[in-house]
Amino acid sequence: MQIYFPIAELSLNVFLVLGMGGGVGFLSGLFGVGGGFLMTPLLIFIGVPPAVAVATEANQIVAASVSGVIAHWRRNNVDIKMGLILVVGGFAGSTVGSFLFKLLREIGQVDLVISLSFVVFLGVVGTLMVIESVRLMLRSRKGGYRKKAHQHYWAHGLPFKMRFHKSKLYISIIPPILVGFFVGLLAAIMGVGGGFIMIPAMIYLLGMPTSVVVGTSLFQIIFVTANVTFLHSINTQTVDVALAVLLLAGAVIGAQFGARVSSKLRGEQLRALLGAIVLAVCAKLIVDLIFEPSDLFSLGPLVTE
């Protein structure tokens, strides 16, 4: 059964779209990750114009993050004050990113920048995941486990300090604003929530307790991806609501199954598996960039002010 998507301007099989939503949703439930960094490249692979894939996926992430944050909210795992500081940076970053996106579209380089950004981030994240999980597997075989004591981070020495009760921190607001800004930039250009960058940054850079990082990052992602949805709607008209709704219908169901399965599997093996998937998507993008395309010429609409 085919459905015509009015903004993407192409006809896609409903079950393919639902299946992709379900598959990526399953992985996100299984691993507790957003899934935008897999969904955007997949949409591009099936022929959705990259600009539409990015903007539409940002819209879908709004929904995914809302349902995620509600669960963390109930467990009181959201640092709202820290979240709002991250949102300030995120708004600035996504606004700059959205205009950068528009500019890149006009000079015909947006597809390349999207692909290259994904190659870099998927490559780094996938490699780190595989290394980390292999180390964990080796360590668990030895049976040892060590925990780091509280550290003093360089971020603690900057001005404009603020107290964050829930995170038990008294730090400068500059690092969280910069983290938020960077993640906002990624959200606008790549159509990802950016949790895979933000969560490590929150733990290792800001020194936040791990219990609140996921809920707080989801809280920030809602606002930032909503801003991206809004700005892309205004600047480039590339948000396909019909596609987003169908993807998230699949993702919601997939995530439930993923969450259930994850409790039955071992963490480090899961992480290695996800790392392998991420690297496979990265490899496909690299192949598309370095192999001579079948037609060197491509057509695009004339985009001007």
Next chain:
Amino acid sequence: MASRLLVLLCFSLLAAGPVAAAEPPLVADMSQDSISITSSFTGTEILLFGAIDRPGDVVVVVQGPREDLVVRRKARVSGIWMNRKSVTFHGVPAYYAVASSRPLEDIAPPTVRARYRLGGDYLDFAIAGETHQLAGQELLDFREAILRNKAREDLFAIDEEQVRFRNHLFRTSLVFPANAPEGDYSVNVYLMRGGRVVDNQQSTLSIRKAGLERTIFDLANEQPALYGLIAIVIALFAGWLAAVAFRRT
């Protein structure tokens, strides 16, 4: 549609009869004169049919709305293929199809084919001023890229010998893919004999998004701020709904 076919059939039967007087050399019609792009749209085929008074060749030319296109050529830059040179073309038909009863070069000489735009080589579109400094052959490469890329998307098609005759009745099918752009398409039917156009008939076919597709597309383009807000509200609601529906106790 059926009644139209019937009328035409009656008409052609009459025309074939011995009492036919002042009959037009060419009569043609289509099974539809508008196409609605709805959610189930996967492309469509329209039947074009008609009658001619005595043997000759029939050529059908369909041209979609004109658009401005940027053609980009990739080149390898430090191992990566990226867009480098680009040429902007104005007034390129978004869709172009020719169907004929015999190969076009057997039907008409180049001057006639050029005048009636029979064949991709005779399409006229302007090159934006600032790119004129490109050499002739290079410019031709960009022009050919339009025809090739559009053909791959089924938006440019030359179907020689696809107009089929049964006595003096002819028929052909016009194929519009799912990505056929919206707008008014001109449909020209030419009756040709001895390399000249004896008679022709022009009609218009309109392709429009309809229903929910129309609403979404219009809202996105005419009220982008409102559209963005609606998209956000839908996502917020859907996310909340999912959290409530799958709440685990």
